[in-house]
Amino acid sequence: MGVKEKALTAASSIASGDFLRMVTSAGAARKIDYSKLAKAIVEEYNGSTIAGSAQTLKVALDSLNSKINGGSWVNISDSPVAYCKRGGMVIVKITNATAGTTWTELATLPSGYTPNASITAAGAAGSNGRLHMGVTIGTNGLIQASCEESTTNGYALVVFPV
DSSP: OOHHHHHHHHHHTSOTTOEEEEEOTTSOEEEEEHHHHHHHHHHHTTTSGGGSTTOOHHHHHHHHHHHHHOOOOEEOTTSSEEEEEETTEEEEEEEEEEEOSSOEEEEEOOTTSSOSSOEEEEEEESTTSOEEEEEEEOTTOEEEEEESSOEEEEEEEEEEEO
C-alpha cells in the first residue's frame, strides 16, 4: 500500500460527525466534516511533497489546525490595538481607545492583515459601555474610531477575511 492509500485509509478512519465551524467571507457559518476535509487534503496534495514518504496525513492536519487555531496576538506599539490571523480571518481587538467626536487615528495594520474593502464596525465606550463608537479599517490598514462623546475607554472587536 502506497503513501496516498495509507493516508486515505487514515482519513477515512476519522470519526464522521466531527466538524469544524468556518465562517465564509460573507459572514455565513458553515460546518465542515473533518473526515471529508482530511480526505480532500490527501487527494489535493497527491503528487506533492505532502504525499511524499516523509510526510503524513497527521502533518497535513496539524498544519491545517495551526492555520485555523494559530496566530498569536500582536500589539501595535503605542496604540490600543492588537491583531491576529486565524483561519484566513484577521481579528482586530481595540481596548481602552481614546476617541473623540471626529475620526481619531488609532493605528495602522501591517500588509497582509488589511481588508480587501474598507470596513465600518460598531464598538462601545464609556464607563458603562453605553456610548456608541464607530470603527473604520481602510484597505491601507488605517484604523480610526469616533464616539458620540469623547472617551478614553472605547472597545471593539472586528473580524474580516483576508
